[in-house]
Amino acid sequence: MIDKNSPIPIYYQLEELIKGLIEKGELKPGDSLPSEREYAEKYQISRMTVRQAFSKLVNDGYLYRLQGKGTFISDRKIEQPLQGLTSFTEDMQKRGMKPGSQLLDFKIIAASLQIASQLNIQENEPVYEIKRIRLADDVPMAFESTYISANLIKGLTIDIVHKSLYSYIEEQLHLRIDHATQIIESSIANQLEAQYLNIKNGAPILLIQRNTFLQDGTPVELVKSSYRADRYKFMIHMKR
Amino acid sequence: MIDKNSPIPIYYQLEELIKGLIEKGELKPGDSLPSEREYAEKYQISRMTVRQAFSKLVNDGYLYRLQGKGTFISDRKIEQPLQGLTSFTEDMQKRGMKPGSQLLDFKIIAASLQIASQLNIQENEPVYEIKRIRLADDVPMAFESTYISANLIKGLTIDIVHKSLYSYIEEQLHLRIDHATQIIESSIANQLEAQYLNIKNGAPILLIQRNTFLQDGTPVELVKSSYRADRYKFMIHMKR
DNA sequence: GAGTGGTCTAGACCACCCC
DNA sequence: GGGTGGTCTAGACCACTCC
Known part of the structure; x- marks a missing residue:
């Protein structure tokens, strides 16, 4: 199940393996995982490598650790929604x-000052x-309006x-999309929005501006x- | 600057040290940091310990790494806003x-079914x-209405x-608040909200429900x- | 080729939990 | 006391970037 000769990092293979077990339901929320030492022994890898895989999964909310007790599967009933950057x-x-x-x-248009400053380019580019x-x-x-x-x-x-x-950006142009900022605000549909979204003038809408970097x-x-407020709620999950 | 005999973990001390340099402006966005090996040498600690500190800072958005080039200070102009769980x-x-x-x-009230299910307790508790x-x-x-x-x-x-x-929860009761889910939606002020928020009936508002765990x-x-939509925008930062 | 981050090892000692 | 995660070491080889 773990191929030590593969060019794919071991910690990543282990990550996917554990994620798979969770998604298949073989590991349920609250269950404890085999200990770091057990995994290291089982796959003949270093405990630090196991820890690297675990740490990523803890960070992504799949697992949580309790010192002296063990590592457990998170209860993701509610927290499922937005995990990282999605389309x-x-x-x-x-x-x-x-x-x-x-x-x-x-x-293709000439960038307005507002668009240009957001994209960090010159006006009219x-x-x-x-x-x-x-x-x-x-x-x-x-x-939705997109500017690139x-x-x-x-x-x-x-x-x-x-x-x-x-x-396309990642595989053809070999650029690595890394993070985004989103600004969310509440507003009321203007005539254009109402028409496009098939809602009443003045109905609530959720405005989301995303800047990707x-x-x-x-x-x-x-x-x-x-977004139509009657159909869309924005959900996020935050770590302390 | 780094006390190896302190009970405070070395990686944490290094984290705070670097954060301090960034906040004092001694390290500016785009600047490259001394390499992992240089830090290890300078403070006579293992490179893995330096990496642990760096990794946390990368995760929190303070730094980014480019393989073969170095580690750099992030440009946090835009991304500043919401970093983790805040009051x-x-x-x-x-x-x-x-x-x-x-x-x-x-x-103190008896929990409604809706509140009880959110707090994972019995009705009327x-x-x-x-x-x-x-x-x-x-x-x-x-x-704002809070239920505990x-x-x-x-x-x-x-x-x-x-x-x-x-x-109080963390220091007096020794419970560790760990994460939260927020649901954000757009709505229109009802009479009560309009009165409390000093806005017009029907003005847009941002509804945020937070569940903390x-x-x-x-x-x-x-x-x-x-929230009053005319005064408040919600901002988040997401990693891919 | 020299320097960087990315991955990995095989240990070690600690603090904490539970029996 | 035995098991768990938390921290740390002193190396190693790799892939990548830049000169």
Whole structure:
């Protein structure tokens, strides 16, 4: 089950192995795991390597440790929702809904001062502007505008955007998307939003602005979304 | 600067030392840190111990690593906001506002089915109910209702709540608050909320429900807040 | 080739929990 | 006292970046 000769790090293999056991239900919330020493013995690896795998899983909320007692499976009933950076598509799938998308606009424009400052580029530099209505189970869920520097992310097409923008950036351009900041606020639908989302003028909406960055802090993407408040709640999980 | 005989772990001392340098501005965003090996040499500690300190700081967003190049200070201009679990008081202080509070109600009630299920207790078990208006710079910011199991958190007083509930739970009761789930949604002020928050009926508000847990998953606290949308935006930072 | 972070080892002693 | 996680050491080899 653990291949020591594989180029895949051992700690990562162990991580996936344990995650698999949890997802298959062989390890249930509250269950204690075999001790770090037992894993080390069983797979003939160092205890530090086991600890590295455990630490990642603790950090991601799969496990928790109690000194002197052991390592246990977390109760993730409530905390399931947002684990790290996900796309709209993944988000909807996790919520058990069928994601969809309706393209309104895809073009290159000159960056406004506001967009340029968010993307850390000069005013009037070219940026892709993509406007879409996002659907969940074929019903409008959000109205979304995406801005991407055309000098940083070259060769973008509608097709790529439809598939997976993040995969393209990471696998074709070899850039590593690392983190994002989201600003969430409450507002009221204007006429345009009401029309696109099929709700009443003045109905509550959740505005989410996401700024995505590479590891060195270079902005990759700016997304402004308006979600229907009657269909969408934002959930996050926080560690102390 | 590093005391190897102190009961405080070396990796933690190094963490604080580096954080200090960043906060004092001696290390600026984009700067590269001395290498792991240099720190190990300088303080006569193992490289693994240095890595442990670095890893925590990377995880908390202070640093980022580039293989083959070095370790660098993150640009935290935008990402500053919400780092882990914070109280209203801390939150407002970080935003540069003066926090305040106006107590509306403090009593023990029998848990409704809804509250009981959130706190994982039986219906009609005693719970503290605390209702407050939260102020920022003396202006209403949020209307907040807190529910806490009276059997779990004993001896709660208004005074404790006014100071720091979390300190009381951790230092007096020796329970370790570990994580929380927050659900954020957009809504419109009803008459009561409008009155308390000094806004118009129908004005947008941000509803935030927070469920707080101990390490083993025991619910500690349930907080329902209604924030004025014109004064409050929720910000989060996410790692991929 | 020299320097960096990424992974890994085989030990060690400690603090804590439970019997 | 025996088991657990928490910390720490002093090495090792690898992949990567830069010159």
